Amino acid sequence: MRNYIYSALFFILLNNSCKAQNPILDIDTPKDNFIGVKGAYYKDTKNVLNGYDGTYLYTSGNTSLKIKLQKNIKTSMNNFYYEDLIVGEYQYIENGVEKVNTLSKLTSTSNNNSISGSLILTGTEFGCKDCKPDEKRLRLGITSSPNFGEMDVxxxxxxxxxxxxxxxxxxxxxxxxxxxxxxxxxVIKAGTYTMIKQ
Structure with a gap:
């Protein structure tokens, strides 16, 4: 009987020590040299990433840009740490001709999306002159092979x-x-797009 108690105590202590080695940090926690803490989970503890999910559409004449965004929970892009992310895909039609369409790549299990990120910007930080001091917005990465860039949302x-x-x-x-x-x-021109949720 004593062996069962010692075995149970050992597994409880082991489980607690494993949890201590994998900290849960807020996604706003800075990552040293963009590397992050091995095994950590950068969690959206304040739900800042909520409310971006959905399909958004910009139109101008017969040119349109459609973006689908979703929040993915505890995703690992690098097998080094985990994080909550906004990911997405897009379709761009110019003068009635579809130039690119990656919308079918958006799944909850993919970690190779055309749009992804979780960098939270606050207030006028990085060029938003008319943002309120406590207003939050996102900076995401975007790829359009072989090009890459960034987008503020x-x-x-x-x-x-x-x-x-x-x-x-x-x-x-x-x-x-x-x-x-x-x-x-x-194919998507650099610039500012106002996109209505569909």
């Missing part, structure tokens, strides 16, 4: 409808070998 309303204000910019193509031609620019 800010919640807003347009004519009483939920919307997001998205600012895109491209930072460069994925590494190009010496002698290879430069890749074509990304």
């Amino acid at each position: 800010r919640k807003t309303t347009v004519n009483g409808k939920a919307a997001i204000l998205v600012v895109f910019w491209w930072t460069g193509p994925i590494a190009v070998k010496a002698g290879d031609p430069m890749p074509k620019p990304a």
Whole structure:
């Protein structure tokens, strides 16, 4: 009987020590050199990522941009730490011609989405001159192979409808070998898009 008690006590202590080695941190916790703490879970403890899920549409004439966003819980992009993320995919139609459509890639199990991130910006930080001091918005990464860039996403309303204000910019193509031609620019033009929730 004493052996069963010792065995149970051993497993309880082992379980508690394992939990201590895998801390739960808020997603706003800075990651040293963008590396993070091994085994940690960067959790959306304040629910800042809530309310971005859904399909958003920008239209101008016969040009449109559709983005689908969703919140993924405890995702590991690098098998080093876990985090809550906003991920997404998009469709871009220019002058009635579909240029790119990645919408079918959006699943709850994928960790290789065209849009992803969880960087929370507050107030006027990084260029939002008309943001309120405590207003939160997101900075996400976006890829349009072989190009990559970033996008700021800010919640807003347009004519009483939920919307997001998205600012895109491209930072460069994925590494190009010496002698290879430069890749074509990304199909989505850099700029600001007001997108209505569908």
